[in-house]
Amino acid sequence: MKEQKQSFDQVLERRGSNSLKWDNLADPQMIPMWVADMDFQVMPEIQEALHKRAEHGIFGYAGPDDSYRQAVCGWMQRRHQLEISPESILYSNGVVSALKTAIQAFSSPGDAVAVITPVYYPFYRAIESNGRKIHPLSLTLKEEGYVLEDSELEKLDGATLLLFCNPHNPVGKVWTEQEQQKIGAACLRYGVKVVSDEIHG
Template sequence: MNYDFNTIYNRESTYSVKYGLRKQLFGTEDIIPLWVADMDLAVAPEIVEALQKRVSHPIYGYTMQTDVFWESAQNWIKKRHQWEVASDELVFAPGIVPALGFLVQAFSDINDKVGIFTPVYPPFYENVKKNNRELVTFPLQNKNGRYYINFDEVEDAMKNGLKLIVFCNPHNPSGRMWQQEELLQLLDLCEKYNVNIISDEIHADLTLWGNKHVPFASLSEIAEQRVITCMAPSKTFNLAGLNCAYLIFKNEKLKAKYLQLVQHLHFDFGGTFATESMIAAYTQGENWYQALLQHIEKNISYVEENLSKTPIKTMHPDATYLLWLDCKELEPSGTLLKKFFYEKCKVGVQDGRQFGVDGVGFMRLNTATPFPIIKEAVDRIIKSI
């Protein structure tokens, strides 16, 4: 079946964050919004059909996550990542971002030191600081346009009482996939200093050019005891608005501690359309998913090839549909970069400073959109330069 990823849909009347906040974020609605990580692409028709079938029933009451729901996730994870996960190791969450906040609460105490690798997805900062933990940042080292971890810095922090790490795998915003040897090196330190890891793997399925994602918790028995994994169909299948995610606990004690915090809030309980969409995505979405990866690779390659002729450099991603643009040669100041992109180019990329001080001079661009939109955005950037 052929899937159409180049039709441009009008999202104006859909309460879309991506389009509805243009005036507030960019000062104008006359802009191509390529910032927040949702796609301007129609979801798999199999998912639409499943939702339409459910909508046709006029009662939308409380919905259970049954064996069918969990088996769809188990089978997807096994096929995609060669990782066996039992149904009783899975816990529903209405989104990874809110789950991260509860996980930080569950596995650290007020004023404990919690580490993140920067630049990184903005809610990581919020979920540490607003839970009254002490934020410890580990700036990633940029070597020839690729990020690396400074393990000496991490060990120093652990010696000084670091209690927890919130990790992004694959990395957002750069699309860097952490290799097995890197994960094992970090795991060794965590075991030595009794530090647990929350691993946000929401982009795990969006691996490009034949790359293979390594689930952190799959590495060893030690990893199973130390790592809590966060996954979801939302980025892969463009379902962010349906609030469906899940956590994987290989350690029963960690799972029990988390549930003790959230069960009385009914936070581990899902909605009707979240349930239907994930089952359809994981059981019927394979062909659409494979076609999507090809479309993203095409878009990224086009951006990289054309921007290579400009002062803007791209970090080549191993995964995700996000491109981290190094604009320091063009203009190192975040303020003037915003004026350039928003006022001159009329392209709404995301300000790198939102990802921390290590993001100054960078912008993040979402390529998961019809090719004509990507082409127009790139043309505007090149013309403006």
């Protein structure tokens, strides 16, 4: 299949399309920026694959197969130079359900679960709804952008788990390699497991 280029110049009208983002505005002049919902069409290759699947005509239950796992492994190798095994890939219906599952798997009721604040509000709910305590590490806004001070990293002492978000939602911070190494070193020092939400990556 010949690779096609994506157009980011085409403006698509989303109002009236049952769009959660665009059809519920109190003021039609508002620009909704509260949800990660694309306003550009997906790549033509994706549309073609969906059309091909729709032509089959039977829509039963399905799950991830070997081709899915191989695609994920290939992506991680090409984009991040990470060698992962297909057997290590688990499937979730969404980031929030994955966070809740990870909290249940890697901590116990009453444990402190660290988050770097401010953070996407379902992180807080995922922690509290599982009987864990929110353990906040606060970002500081400086001239160069949002920074996690070394003194905040020391607060990892006593936490069981860190829910990490990269790029960080909602401030849009893309953590540098040096920052990630510093956070990782602090987690190793205090025995804190890391669950990393990289959906915006």
